[in-house]
Amino acid sequence: xxxxxxxxxxxxxxxxxxxxxxxxxxxxxxxxxxxxxxxxxxxxxxxxxxxxxxxxxxxxxxxxxxxxxxxxxxxxxxxxxxxxxxxxxxxxxxxxxxxxxxxxxxxxxx
Amino acid sequence: xxxxxxxxxxxxxxxxxxxxxxxxxxxxxxxxxxxxxxxxxxxxxxxxxxxxxxxxxxxxxxxxxxxxxxxxxxxxxxxxxxxxxxxxxxxxxxxxxxxxxxxxxxxxxxxxxxxxxxxxxxxxxxxxxxxxx
Numbered sequence: 001x002x003x004x005x006x007x008x009x010x011x012x013x014x015x016x017x018x019x020x021x022x023x024x025x026x027x028x029x030x031x032x033x034x035x036x037x038x039x040x041x042x043x044x045x046x047x048x049x050x051x052x053x054x055x056x057x058x059x060x061x062x063x064x065x066x067x068x069x070x071x072x073x074x075x076x077x078x079x080x081x082x083x084x085x086x087x088x089x090x091x092x093x094x095x096x097x098x099x100x101x102x103x104x105x106x107x108x109x110x
Numbered sequence: 111x112x113x114x115x116x117x118x119x120x121x122x123x124x125x126x127x128x129x130x131x132x133x134x135x136x137x138x139x140x141x142x143x144x145x146x147x148x149x150x151x152x153x154x155x156x157x158x159x160x161x162x163x164x165x166x167x168x169x170x171x172x173x174x175x176x177x178x179x180x181x182x183x184x185x186x187x188x189x190x191x192x193x194x195x196x197x198x199x200x201x202x203x204x205x206x207x208x209x210x211x212x213x214x215x216x217x218x219x220x221x222x223x224x225x226x227x228x229x230x231x232x233x234x235x236x237x238x239x240x241x242x243x
Contacts, residue, residue, distance in 0.1 A: 005216065007135070017166065018166075031166050032165075032166045033182060033184060034165075035163045061135070097217050098215070099199070099201055099205065100213050
């Protein structure tokens with residue numbers, strides 16, 4: 001199923017949400033919403049993969065037109081991916097309907 | 111016969127087939143979040159999760175969107191598929207008309223739910239739950 005919009009979710013270490021938005025904006029994203037979260041991972045998996053999990057996380061949700069999705073996901077992988085200090089993972093979910101998005105230049109009621 | 115029919119408790123009409131659920135995500139200013147929580151309950155939403163967040167749009171874009179305040183609250187609500195469109199339409203109207211009530215809302219389809227009772231609760235299917243009893 002092809003939808004017009006996708007929600008990109010990127011989970012990064014605390015303090016990297018700006019880096020996420022910088023990367024996403026470079027490829028056309030408008031704005032995002034940052035939520036604070038705590039991450040968990042099994043101790044054994046952390047040592048096996050040599051990826052220590054910092055519990056403090058930021059979760060960034062970005063609503064984007066579908067055409068921008070792949071470029072933004074690649075940009076996030078490069079700039080805040082697992083092999084960077086941001087240790088981010090990013091994925092996208094289909095969004096089947098949206099309301100409240102304003103077009104730039106559109107008159108807003110007072 | 112007429113009397114018997116009248117005595118039966120009136121339950122909301124169940125949807126014809128089992129309805130799918132959607133995750134409704136609403137991002138609004140913090141001071142209006144409680145209003146939207148109550149508002150969504152009128153669309154048979156039984157479970158909502160609220161959390162604090164902040165917006166990242168730059169000031170120029172915020173101005174365009176009318177979302178000057180960056181302190182946000184995100185509502186995650188599970189809603190039955192047939193209620194999603196009316197809820198979004200009503201939310202859109204509130205976003206346009208309510209002072210300080212601008213925001214965005216969108217839905218993500220769910221592909222599964224664990225447990226019949228949970229499904230009944232989330233879809234507000236009271237008749238199905240009552241029949242099971």
